[in-house]
Amino acid sequence: MPRHFELELDQLRTMLIRMGSLVEEQIDFAVKAMTESDVALARLVIERDKKVDEFDNAIDQHCMRVFALAQPVAIDLRLLMAALKINNELERIGDIAVNLAERVEPLLPYSDFVKKTPLREMATAAREMVKHSIDSFVNNDPELAKEILISDDAIDSFDRETFNFMIKKMKESRDNIEPASHMMIVSRHIERLADHATNIAEDVIFLVNAKIIKHHAYAPDSQ
Amino acid sequence: MNTNGYKIRTHGLSLSYGSKLALNNVSLDVKPNHVTALIGPSGCGKSTFLRALNRMNDLIEDARTSGEVLVDNINVYREDVDVVELRKKVGMIFQRSNPFPKSIYDNVAYGPRINSVHDTKRLDEVVESSLKRAALWDEVKDDLTKSGLALSGGQQQRLCIARALAVNPEVLLMDEPASALDPIATAKIEELIYELKSNFTIVIVTHNMQQAARVSDYTAFFYLGKIIEFNETKTIFTSPKEKQTEDYVTGRFG
Numbered sequence: 001m002p003r004h005f006e007l008e009l010d011q012l013r014t015m016l017i018r019m020g021s022l023v024e025e026q027i028d029f030a031v032k033a034m035t036e037s038d039v040a041l042a043r044l045v046i047e048r049d050k051k052v053d054e055f056d057n058a059i060d061q062h063c064m065r066v067f068a069l070a071q072p073v074a075i076d077l078r079l080l081m082a083a084l085k086i087n088n089e090l091e092r093i094g095d096i097a098v099n100l101a102e103r104v105e106p107l108l109p110y111s112d113f114v115k116k117t118p119l120r121e122m123a124t125a126a127r128e129m130v131k132h133s134i135d136s137f138v139n140n141d142p143e144l145a146k147e148i149l150i151s152d153d154a155i156d157s158f159d160r161e162t163f164n165f166m167i168k169k170m171k172e173s174r175d176n177i178e179p180a181s182h183m184m185i186v187s188r189h190i191e192r193l194a195d196h197a198t199n200i201a202e203d204v205i206f207l208v209n210a211k212i213i214k215h216h217a218y219a220p221d222s223q
Numbered sequence: 224m225n226t227n228g229y230k231i232r233t234h235g236l237s238l239s240y241g242s243k244l245a246l247n248n249v250s251l252d253v254k255p256n257h258v259t260a261l262i263g264p265s266g267c268g269k270s271t272f273l274r275a276l277n278r279m280n281d282l283i284e285d286a287r288t289s290g291e292v293l294v295d296n297i298n299v300y301r302e303d304v305d306v307v308e309l310r311k312k313v314g315m316i317f318q319r320s321n322p323f324p325k326s327i328y329d330n331v332a333y334g335p336r337i338n339s340v341h342d343t344k345r346l347d348e349v350v351e352s353s354l355k356r357a358a359l360w361d362e363v364k365d366d367l368t369k370s371g372l373a374l375s376g377g378q379q380q381r382l383c384i385a386r387a388l389a390v391n392p393e394v395l396l397m398d399e400p401a402s403a404l405d406p407i408a409t410a411k412i413e414e415l416i417y418e419l420k421s422n423f424t425i426v427i428v429t430h431n432m433q434q435a436a437r438v439s440d441y442t443a444f445f446y447l448g449k450i451i452e453f454n455e456t457k458t459i460f461t462s463p464k465e466k467q468t469e470d471y472v473t474g475r476f477g
Contacts, residue, residue, distance in 0.1 A: 002474065071433055073460040074469050210462030 019055040020134035026097035042104035052094035082207035110179035129197035145201035155194035162187035230255040236290035247448040260435035263445035277313035314387035320379035322371030334390040357385035377408025
């Protein structure tokens with residue numbers, strides 16, 4: 001591949017890293033806005049999603065150009081394929097941040113209720129998975145990627161716990177129905193965040209090891 | 224056919240031109256009815272290796288060959304091997320097409336004629352079927368008396384393929400068959416290779432990696448007279464095992 005295309009591949013990595021940082025921050029802000037009932041912060045998250053979309057488009061265009069003009073093979077080909085997939089996952093993560101931010105206003109009357117849920121802990125765990133998945137890409141680290149695959153189970157547990165907690169709350173009082181419904185959806189969004197992080201981790205493993213490991217169950221000592 | 228299913232096997236094949244070692248202990252197995260591509264930088268030995276398969280290197284004065292080349296389980300370097308018969312069975316197409324200064328018909332009929340086929344009807348059949356199999360018949364059938372040299376580059380190359388096919392080879396060795404051709408003529412040759420492989424075993428040397436990727440089933444990467452990696456083409460171009468191979472196919476070599 002001619003040198004100027006190698007530089008384009010470097011640029012591609014940089015764009016993905018910057019997009020990763022942006023969506024990580026969007027998640028942080030969205031969770032903060034929710035737990036602290038911060039409407040202004042929620043609006044910022046919604047507004048900034050435009051930037052996430054801009055990255056999405058720019059990365060897609062960039063990849064298409066390199067595919068067409070450089071006919072990449074081997075590791076270059078895998079980088080481009082991984083970039084397209086990771087781009088897609090990051091854009092979805094950005095959408096989740098918006099979904100969370102959009103719940104802030106409807107949940108304003110229920111700030112006490114929100115504060116009592118184990119939301120923050122679950123959100124932190126999911127956010128760490130997202131961060132590590134992006135780090136595994138930045139550092140070409142399939143070992144870190146594998147660890148992420150295993151931690152998805154904990155998030156699924158949190159989600160089930162939250163669901164059961166909300167059912168309990170709804171049974172306790174009709175007044176809890178509205179906030180509990182919102183929180184079940186919020187919990188599902190956060191569980192989805194973790195899924196996207198595992199998808200990114202799988203894409204990193206594909207990129208580095210040229211192994212496709214999607215759709216497998218993971219045991220702690222597998223691979 | 225070898226009992227283990229390979230058309231050609233080389234064992235420890237080495238070749239020197241004088242004191243220069245061009246092939247260093249090369250062992251390769253070529254599957255029948257598949258296309259095997261040989262890639263590598265200039266001077267890596269791929270063309271030398273190709274020529275060794277039908278003993279074309281015998282024509283080079285200071286070339287010394289050791290090791291074995293088995294075609295259908297018979298070592299072609301044995302004393303009692305008829306080299307002319309070998310070269311009918313294992314035909315060669317060169318980079319620069321070299322039709323004889325004769326008519327199209329006589330180019331293709333040449334091989335059968337020197338093999339004592341003189342019956343006109345039989346020759347007509349062989350010429351037609353060879354030109355058809357080389358995807359040239361439709362373009363030349365209206366005037367087979369035209370000189371082979373009056374054809375375009377791409378047509379000349381297909382004429383050379385027809386000529387090779389006329390003597391019923393089992394293997395076709397192609398040394399950069401499309402490198403002197405424009406993209407359309409190249410595409411026609413590549414299409415032809417794809418069609419031919421169901422009836423022949425093809426080994427092709429190419430310096431064009433995209434071509435190797437497009438036409439071949441297996442690829443051997445040569446460097447400094449050795450095979451660095453040999454695998455299914457899709458693996459060489461998606462996840463090669465050796466760093467040198469990866470550096471070469473991604474264009475980072477040298």
